[in-house]
Amino acid sequence: MGTPLVRFGMFEVDRDSGELRRQGVRIKLQDQPFQALVALIELPHQVVTREQLQRRIWSAETNVDFDRGLNRAINRVREALGDDAENPRFVETLPQRGYRFIAPIEVGGVAPAVVPALLTPPTKPHALLHRLPRRRLLTLTSGLAGVPLLYFGYGFVSSRLRRIESIAVLPLSNLSGSSAQEYFSDGLTDELIGEISRIRSLRVISRTSVMQYKGNARKSLPEIARDLNVDAILEGTVVQTGQRVRITAQLIRARDDKHIWSEEYERDVTDILALQSEVAREVAHKIRLELTPGEEAGFSRRHRVKPEAYEAYLKGNFYLHKLIPGLVRSIQFFKEAIQLDASQPEAHAGLAEALCYAGIFGLRPSAETYPEARLSAQRALDLDASSAAAHNVLADVKAGYDWDLPGAMAEYQRALQLNPSHLLTNLWYAECLSRLGKFDEAIAQSQRALALDPVSPTAYNNRSMLLWRARRYDGAIRAGQQALDFDPNFVNALWWQGLSHAGKREFPRAIDCLKRGGSMNDGPLFRALLGHVYGLAGQNVNAAVILEELKAMSYVRLVSPIDFAIVYAGLADADSTFQWLEKAYQARATRIHELQSPYYDRVRSDPRHADLKRRVGLPV
Numbered sequence: 001m002g003t004p005l006v007r008f009g010m011f012e013v014d015r016d017s018g019e020l021r022r023q024g025v026r027i028k029l030q031d032q033p034f035q036a037l038v039a040l041i042e043l044p045h046q047v048v049t050r051e052q053l054q055r056r057i058w059s060a061e062t063n064v065d066f067d068r069g070l071n072r073a074i075n076r077v078r079e080a081l082g083d084d085a086e087n088p089r090f091v092e093t094l095p096q097r098g099y100r101f102i103a104p105i106e107v108g109g110v111a112p113a114v115v116p117a118l119l120t121p122p123t124k125p126h127a128l129l130h131r132l133p134r135r136r137l138l139t140l141t142s143g144l145a146g147v148p149l150l151y152f153g154y155g156f157v158s159s160r161l162r163r164i165e166s167i168a169v170l171p172l173s174n175l176s177g178s179s180a181q182e183y184f185s186d187g188l189t190d191e192l193i194g195e196i197s198r199i200r201s202l203r204v205i206s207r208t209s210v211m212q213y214k215g216n217a218r219k220s221l222p223e224i225a226r227d228l229n230v231d232a233i234l235e236g237t238v239v240q241t242g243q244r245v246r247i248t249a250q251l252i253r254a255r256d257d258k259h260i261w262s263e264e265y266e267r268d269v270t271d272i273l274a275l276q277s278e279v280a281r282e283v284a285h286k287i288r289l290e291l292t293p294g295e296e297a298g299f300s301r302r303h304r305v306k307p308e309a310y311e312a313y314l315k316g317n318f319y320l321h322k323l324i325p326g327l328v329r330s331i332q333f334f335k336e337a338i339q340l341d342a343s344q345p346e347a348h349a350g351l352a353e354a355l356c357y358a359g360i361f362g363l364r365p366s367a368e369t370y371p372e373a374r375l376s377a378q379r380a381l382d383l384d385a386s387s388a389a390a391h392n393v394l395a396d397v398k399a400g401y402d403w404d405l406p407g408a409m410a411e412y413q414r415a416l417q418l419n420p421s422h423l424l425t426n427l428w429y430a431e432c433l434s435r436l437g438k439f440d441e442a443i444a445q446s447q448r449a450l451a452l453d454p455v456s457p458t459a460y461n462n463r464s465m466l467l468w469r470a471r472r473y474d475g476a477i478r479a480g481q482q483a484l485d486f487d488p489n490f491v492n493a494l495w496w497q498g499l500s501h502a503g504k505r506e507f508p509r510a511i512d513c514l515k516r517g518g519s520m521n522d523g524p525l526f527r528a529l530l531g532h533v534y535g536l537a538g539q540n541v542n543a544a545v546i547l548e549e550l551k552a553m554s555y556v557r558l559v560s561p562i563d564f565a566i567v568y569a570g571l572a573d574a575d576s577t578f579q580w581l582e583k584a585y586q587a588r589a590t591r592i593h594e595l596q597s598p599y600y601d602r603v604r605s606d607p608r609h610a611d612l613k614r615r616v617g618l619p620v
Contacts, residue, residue: 006041008090008105010227010455011081013041020080032057032069033076040077040091040101049098074099082482084475087443087467089450104229164231164253164287166203168224169193171214172247175239185238186211187314188247188272190321191346195280196234197421198298198386201289205230206423207321208456212486225254227455232260234283243269243307249279251286261286269307298386309341316350324361324521330354345383345390352376352393353424359400359590362525362560366590370401388419392428399432400590403617408432423452427462435593437619439470457483457490464496468503469597476500491520495529503598507537524553528563532599535570543571560584562591572602581612592616 006013012021018034020027029037039056040048054066057073074091077083083090092100169192174185190207197204205228213224221233236249250262263282267275277299284291291299316333319326334351337344352373359369374397380390395411398404412429415422426449433442446463453459460483467476480497483490498513510533518526531546547567553559565580577600584592594600595613603609610620 004107006105006107007226008041008103009229012226013038027080029080030076033073033080036070036073037077037080040099041105044101044103044105047094047098047100051098053098082478084467084472084478086472086475087447089447106226164289165201166205166230167196167232167234167283167287168205168210168228168230169196170210170224170233170235172235173237175237181240183315183318184240184311186321187317188238188276190317191273191276192234192279194389194419195276195299196283197388197419198280198295199284199289199291200295200417200420202284202287202421203230203451204421206421206453206456206458208423208458209453212455220257221252222254222257229451229454230254232287240269245269245272245275247275247279251283269310270304272310273303273305294386303343305344306341309337309344309347312337312340313344313347313350316347316354320350320354320357323357324363327354327358327361327363331358343383345380345387348376348380348383349387349389349393352380353389356393356396356400362523362558365558365587366401367588370397370588370590373397374401386418388415388422388425391415391418392422392425395425395432396428399428399435400593401588403593403615405432405436405617421452423449423458426452427459430462430466434466434469435596435618437596439466439472442466443470455486457486457493460486461490461493461496464493464500468496468500469594471503471598473500473503489520491517491526494520495526498529498533499598502533502536505536507533511537524550524557524559524563527553528566531567532570535567535572536602540571543567560589560591561587562589562594566599569600569603574603574606574608577603578606578608578612585612585615593618 006015010022011027013019014021015038018031020029020034020037035057036053039053050067050070053070053073057070058066074093078085078088078091081090085091085093088102090101090103092102094100169189172185172189172192174181176184189210193204193207193210196202209228213219219227221235225231225233231254233252233254234249235252236247238245238247240246244266245268246264246266248262248264251260252258253260261282263279265275265278281291281296281299284295312333316330316337319330319333322330331351331354334347334354337347338351341347355369355373355376358364359366359373373393377390377393377397380387381394384390391411392415395408395415398411399408402408409429409432412425412432415425416429419425426445430442430445430449433439433445443463443466446459446466449459449462460479464476464479464483467473467479477497477500480493480500483493484497494513494517498510498517501507501510501513511530514526514530514533518530527546527549531543531550534540534543534546547564550559550563550567561580561584565577565584568576568580581592581595592612593616595609595616595618600609613620
């Protein structure tokens, strides 16, 4: 029987074949880095000294520069895993001591604390045995006879008793036969994720990650569970016939693909919210989670909906997830839902979120969108004080419009108390921490977001932005590439990658990234970024051309004063930079909070920079 596979995150190590694989695809890793990785995962969460690694990788007769060779091997391991030495997810450095593997691992489906005896037998067992006294040898061999029994016994007990602490809700299959009903099945998936996320002791994977598995041509459930690092999966189907909705749901334990529970529900559309609460409560019951009184109360007070209003709400949510291409239609549908039924807190919260995005992406002036978003969020909270999404929007309004960062932090924390699995709150909270210059805390928060969104580009893109703001450019480039690996068309990742290459003075690469981004999004943002990098690179003529293009564009569409400011900042033209920043201040342009970022490094010594930071509530 071969050596058990070792799995961690989206990776697996096959000791027999000497292969590292990511989601089944082999990753090229030379023998010495591979041996270093194996040595680390044999002792998870324990320090493996540099001397131990040297003995493992090189024989005593080898004459090499061990320090340099070991550093190179560990760097190759990190590159293969997409890891970051400063903010590691897998391999942690302990200066002057060695390294430690910090991610949870599984060996043959079991998550043991130490695995060397299971993974790699000693390379020279006979030499070891000859050195042992005979009595100890008998004791050792007697003990080893029980190792397989103990190992498999652990797996049996673990599969029966291990508590389920994380879950993924896969997209509900649309049984209507009509692609026009996709908004309905996707919408109910979103709502079910949101409802189960109310169980604060349960980690619930975000929508953006689970949507990767939509459709029939998908991986097996155990494979999906490994990708998402979850203990259980909820999957099901939905079909709407007239005013009736039928949902089937089944809960599956990830470790052994065993069904824990399944049920079929049929309700009138008016009772759809109560149905979702019933599924969530049943999930908690079947995995033996004790609901708090507040969670029980939240599940019990679900109101009835008007079918036409709820349908409009689901359509608004459907287009909201398309971001820039869908925001205008999203706002229209949310407003339609509110006109049909003003008692829906979900529609008010959805409208508030869409309005925030419209301001962030420059589709409308933030001085218009943020006050309107505040009113919608407050109305949602009047109807349902437990709405984490509404608290999240209020936090963004306080940060981006009121410039009240302490108030924003309190709202983000309240939202996370209500729903720790709310992805957007985790992302925006990390972004707010970075405004305050708390980069280590921000990056740690982004790690929590990655746990909720492990196989979509969104969380990696957020991490890339945070690392760029912290001027950790290599890490930002890697995180941006991880986002692009999941979605080559994820344009925002090119934004942070391009700026990070510029931070390293790799201007040709920076310009290439931003031109590619501009080919996907021809709005003012990428032109301004390109103009900024032209200025940093000393290509002043090209930067001037970009400024003229932005001025021409401003006659036909909204162009933020920030776009002009960052081009002039790249040119180190302090007077023009602060002239445009003052306009941004008067217009309450949301991106003025990036005064802490590398955009303004060339004008940072100007006293106007500190004065403006003080006026917008940033630490000086």
